[in-house]
Amino acid sequence: MRLKPFVPLMSPLKEEIVNQIQFIRELIEANKSIVEYQTMLKNSKLHPQFLLRPVMLKEAVQSTKIEGTQVTLDEVMEAEAQNKKANKDTQEALNYYKALMDGMDALKSYPISTRLFKLMHKILLSNNVRGSNRWET
Incomplete structure (x- = not known):
């Protein structure tokens, strides 16, 4: 019995696999949260x-x-x-x-x-x- 190798999906992924607009929105929100956290760290006395x-x-x-x-x-x-x-x-x-x-x-x-x-x-x-x-x- 021969096994087939795994072949990953090609980029860019199709819309039904990843909603790219939603992904970009989530990425922007995550980036904003990181910037806010970095600002709080910079301004903290700790x-x-x-x-x-x-x-x-x-x-x-x-x-x-x-x-x-x-x-x-x-x-x-x-x-x-x-x-x-x-x-x-x-x-x-x-x-x-x-x-x-x-x-x-x-x-x-x-x-x-x-x-x-x-x-x-x-x-x-x-x-x-x-x-x-x-x-x-």
Whole structure:
């Protein structure tokens, strides 16, 4: 039995698949919301990282759950706040967060490149998490 390869739809998508006018309206609204948020962050007396950190930690938890971790945002925040040794699932989420932060910092001096991805991948697999035995230097 021969399987057929997946062939993606060609762009631009037909109107019955994606209502392009509605999509553009939603995109404009999302952009306006981002600009409003950026303005509030800029005018706030709080450091932007104070507000972004919980959102980024939640992203780390959700992304590692796709890989099979069994950890909650509360567990990750508690492990980070108390500087205590984390279990492997919690450490995997913390590595994800650290890779994200270090990757954003590295973008100041590196282009988006293999070197950047290798740096982030090394962080993801550090601290004896699942798959760390597969890391090659």
